[in-house]
Every structure is written in C-alpha cells, then in structure tokens.
Amino acid sequence: MRVALVQLAAATDTDANTSAIRRLTKGVEADLVVLPEAVMHDFGDPSLPLGPVAQPLDGPFVATLAELARSAGAVVVAGMFERSDDPDRPYNTLVAVGHDGAVLATYRKAHLYDSFGYRESDRLRTGDPVPAVFAVDGVRLGLLTCYDLRFPEQGRALVDAGADTFVIPAAWVRGPLKEDHWQTLLRARAIENTVYVAAAAQTGRAYCGLSQLVDPLGVVVAALGDDEGRLVAELDPERIAAARERNPALRHRRAWPTPP
Template structure:
C-alpha cells in the first residue's frame, strides 16, 4: 500500500482548516497513495493554556467529517485525520482520530487515551480521554493501529495494537517544540517501529508551536520518506513482503516472555 503523510499547521479557524485540508489532500493524491494521513487537531488547533476547545468540537456527523468523507469519495483515497469530537462533557471533548475509507464510509474512530499532562502542559484540562482499548482498522488489505502524539511515549499501547493485528502504526501528532523534543519524537518513532517490527507513518503539525518532522519508517527502523520543517508531504510504499521478511528474520514478537506472543 502506498501512503502519504501530510505536514502543515492548523489554526482555530475551522473553515480555513477545511479549505487547507481540501487543498492538501488534492496535492497528495497526485502521487497515487491509497491512504493520506493528516496531523492531529487538523480540524482546529489546541487552545492556549487555560483556554477551551469545547466550542470548536463537532460530532462525527458534523461539517469536518463531512468534508473528509466527500474528499475520500471524490479522490478514491482513505484518509486519517485528527479532530475534537463532542463528548458528554461540553467543555472537554475527545481528541479523536478518524479513519474514512476510499468510498467515504467511516471505518473507525480512536479517542486519544494518553492526554499530554507533561512538560508543564495539561491536556486533560481541555479534553476527555478515550476508553483504554486498541483501535485497529483495515485499509487496502493492511491493518493499521491508531495512535495520537503523546501515545507514542507508552510502548504498552503499541504492543496492544500489534496483538490486535496491527501491521503499521499511524501516528498523527502536534508534537510541541522544546529542548530535546525533536530528538524524543524521532527516537520514539524509530523505537516503536523496531521493537514491534512494523511500519510507522507519522504526520505532524509544524510552525512555531510544533516540530514537524513527519516521516514514514519501515520495520527495520529506517525512515524511507520524510518531511523537514516546512509544509509538504512524504510518500512511501508499505510492503507486506518486507514486513513478513523482517518478522521472519527478527521474530522478537514471538520471542516475548512477559506475554503470550501471537502465532
């Protein structure tokens, strides 16, 4: 499967963000991907410290999801993108990843489990965490495990996704800049690929707040396509043959001792 990871920065202007998504998806599909991955919070950016994104949140049948479904059907491409989804708490919505199939149908929604209460920030003041359960969707015959940004720091989630059948991790993010943060981002992406012998496709926001560095990493930990700090996209082929060969040569999932490895 060919996949494109898109890098850009959203604002709190939802209409402008929908226009941006429409243009970026149209640009990316010219390279022929079967899946386009957009960053976390591409529907609307996070509020400033002490603010709220409650009024920006939408339901899964709202305007943003409608735009994604229309784009997917129009271009014949699956799309993963991040949004704020209404929850039972009007002030604290979910941080949700949507997966829309190439026919425009909604394939799945993952509500971020690990909220970013770290490095002096408290995402839990703005958002409600999702249920502690892995979400895996299938696109073009490949099983994708969904993770969002800070989830990357918790290897137990990636293990749960692999045990649920994931062959690749899709990681939309708005990874905040800061001392050594870019190093953490690239190191953790690589580690999740190597330790789980799977692909990792990371689409990040950039700009003044976020580090960018979107990339696609193969099961051996090699970045096969990447974007620097500017807007753009990277495209790579995810090969089930390479995945199987890597897992044959390095059967670390089967050799685990603390859990029963899938066989």
C-alpha cells in the same frame, strides 16, 4: 500501498484548516492519506475552551474527510475534537474514513499530554484504552495519537490486536530534545514491534513537523522537515513479513509477572 503524509500548521479557524487540507491534498495519488492531530482545529492558547468548537462524528469536518476520501479514492485519517457528554471537555479523536466516505474506525486519545508543563486533561477527556485496528487492502492499521507514542504497552496492544502498521497523527510540541524524542520513539516503536510507522505531524511555530514513514527495521523510508507539505512513499507488506522472519522478537516475548 502508497501512503501520503500531510504536514501543516493548523489554525483555530476550522474553515481555514479545511481549505489548507484541500490545497495540500489536491491531486494526491495514494491508498492512505494521513493528516495531523487536531487538524480540524488547533489546540491554540491553553486558555482557549475547546468544547464550543468540537463537532460530532456526523458533523461537517468528517463530511469534508469523506469528500476527500471519495475524490482521492483513498482512506483518510485525521485528528479532530469530538463532542462528549461534558460540554467543556471534548475528546481528542482520530477518524479513519474509507474510500466510499464511510467511517472505518475512530480512536479517542487514551494518554492525554499532562507533561512538559502542559495539562491537556484540563481541556479534553480521556478515551478508553481500547486498541483501534482496521484493515486497508490487507494491511492492518493501528491508531495512536502523539503522546501515546511514549507508551510502548499501547504499541504491544495494537500488535496483539493484529496491527502491522501504526498510523500516528501528532502535534508534537517543539522544545529542548523534543524533536530527538519524536524521531527516536517513532523508530523504536517500529523496531520493537516490527511494524511500519506512518506519522503525520503539525508544524509551525509550536510544533516540530518531521513527519515520516519508518519501516519495520527502523529505516526512515521518507521524511519531511519543518515546512508545510506532503510526501508520498511506498509501504510494502512483504517487507513486514520479511522483517518479522529476520527479527522474530514478537514470537520470543515472555509473560512477566505483575508486581504486587
């Protein structure tokens, strides 16, 4: 499977973001294209309300993803703000669109970024903790968003639901040790679950970039720095099986009691 990771700095202008997506995916040859979190419309200043810019899943942004998927012959995953029944707080949602333009899966971010002095929950609604897993050419992809990376139990839930690759769109905020956390946690989730990790992150003044594909033994197959761009790398399903034979940690798991 050929995986394309697209890295850019999204703006608070949906039309400008759509143009950037088209420019950065022009001529892409891949089976899976992964775009960052909030690539439809960036978070912007913490005082900026996100409700007015949110869209439904049958709105123009998902239609753009469907157009891209059909023209590229690829599955496309991207992050957007999805309307909820609270007009002030939409969902932070990932959408996976198939080769034919149909929506394959959606995932509403379950862990909102109320950390490092920021409160995502003031502006967005929390999604239900339900594993989102879907298949592409025999590879089962599980969806996580950015801050979800810090919760290993979500990775376990995805593996238990059949995932052998994690797809992680992100807008990972720059800061002291943050870039190190990002890279360490991507490799940790890959190693402990013997999965590929395909992570596409925003870059720019606010975010760290460093998009990368990590294999099931924690080897970084390909990576970007902090410039805008895209990479295309191979994901080999046979390597997943070989890694799980060499490191059968998932088979060795034990059930631990829950503290009272």
